[in-house]
Amino acid sequence: MRSDVRGYADAMNVLVVNGPNLRRLGTREPEKYGSTTHDELAVLVTQWGADLQLEVEVRQSDDEADLVHWMHECVDAQTHVVLNPAAFTHYSYALRDACALVSTAGLTLVEVHLTNPHAREEFRHTSVISGVASGTIAGFGVDSYRLALEAVARRVG
Ligand code: DQA
Numbered sequence: 001m002r003s004d005v006r007g008y009a010d011a012m013n014v015l016v017v018n019g020p021n022l023r024r025l026g027t028r029e030p031e032k033y034g035s036t037t038h039d040e041l042a043v044l045v046t047q048w049g050a051d052l053q054l055e056v057e058v059r060q061s062d063d064e065a066d067l068v069h070w071m072h073e074c075v076d077a078q079t080h081v082v083l084n085p086a087a088f089t090h091y092s093y094a095l096r097d098a099c100a101l102v103s104t105a106g107l108t109l110v111e112v113h114l115t116n117p118h119a120r121e122e123f124r125h126t127s128v129i130s131g132v133a134s135g136t137i138a139g140f141g142v143d144s145y146r147l148a149l150e151a152v153a154r155r156v157g
Pocket of ligand 1 (some may be wrong): 020021022057084085086087088089112113114115116117
């Protein structure tokens with residue numbers, strides 16, 4: 001809990017993590033992922049979090065090790081997670097194991113996707129993350145993040 005100048009004395013911490021290629025939002029296949037940039041998404045997500053009394057930080061990395069280390073950080077800091085694992089969704093057992101640490105620590109971890117992977121290529125139909133997530137929200141564009149934050153707020157509020 002922080003009681004600093006940001007004024008979220010009772011706010012719950014949530015880390016929003018975006019995986020590989022999501023820094024390119026806005027220009028990456030906009031017909032699928034929309035025109036909102038990653039910076040714009042970060043502003044929206046932070047504001048939605050504040051509306052829900054959640055203190056939100058947004059990070060992005062193309063590097064699997066960063067995502068694994070950030071999950072460890074969340075366990076140590078008792079921070080809930082909203083995770084878009086991007087392509088790691090489909091094959092990263094290392095990230096899955098790190099997410100399992102978050103869930104078994106009693107924290108909420110919501111898997112999010114902008115698109116609905118089940119309506120896309122077959123390799124996207126498998127998520128190795130879903131089995132260790134609290135739940136999954138997919139297919140609503142940037143609204144997937146808002147719904148995920150609402151889920152966190154309801155579970156932990
Ligand atoms: C994604 C879906 C993944 O299959 C893809 O690799 C991504 C983005 C989504 O948000 O829809 O990078 O996670």
